[in-house]
Amino acid sequence: MTQRVELATLRDRLAVDELITEYAVAVDDGDWAAYRNLFAPAGRADYRSAGGIEGDAGQVAGWLAESMRLFSMRQHLIVNRRVRFGVLEQDTGDTARVQADYVNPMRFAENGTGSSAPDFVCGGRYSFGLLRTYDGWRMHEVVVQEKWRRLPERTAPAVID
Template identity: 75%
Template sequence: MTQRVELATVMDRFAVDGLVTEYAVAVDDGDWEAYRRLFAPDGRADYRSAGGIEGDADEVAGWLARSMELFAMRQHLIVNRQLLFGVLDQDSGDTARVRADYINPMRLAGQDGTSTAPDFVCGGRYVFRLVRTDLGWRLREVVVQEKWRRMPPPRQEPSAG
């Protein structure tokens, strides 16, 4: 492998890693326009394993915008990233696949504000499929594979004395 090819590969790795980070930040910040811009024109997302929907980026961004109103704080972390590059016959450019684990603590909206501890935590694995476009790397597919979740305990009603 030449130094030029090695440098290009390193640059692609940084770009793909940056895109995955931008994805997490867009979801956590509720920036749905930024979320939409991360996807290729044919990009899709599948949140069904977490109780969500599967659809194109615009449909899923709308669903996320409504769903995430429940949570005043979101901070999901995407770790253990495994990256593979490839070129597929049906693609006009380079492709990549990232498998990465996530943990997502969230704080329910409407709480008293005295605690910053998350009420809801879930974790699992993402599979990102990316394609190089004229605008750079973009998401072609995001699949969420939720493996676990911890919900807040049921609220106890005060007992009538």
């Protein structure tokens, strides 16, 4: 591998890492416009294993905006990132696959006056499919595989329409 190729690969790895971090921050901060902008035009997400939906980035952002209102605090910790670059139309590095584990502590919104400790914690693995676009790396697929969750002794508050 030439020094130029090694430098390009390093730059791509840093850009991919930043994209995954921006994903976590957008969800934790409830910035749904930023969330949608992380996706390629035909990008999709699948949260069914965590009790959610599967759909295009706009549909999923709407579902997340509604369901995340239950939680006053969210903090995705995305770790153990494994990045593999692929080939699209004969150009190396046009695609990437990222597998990353997550732990996500959250606090129910109604618990704002009590402890600052999380009420709900879940963990699992993300599978990200990425594309290099004219705007940089973007997600074309996110699949959540929730592996475990710890719920509080009490039940979650009901969603009010």
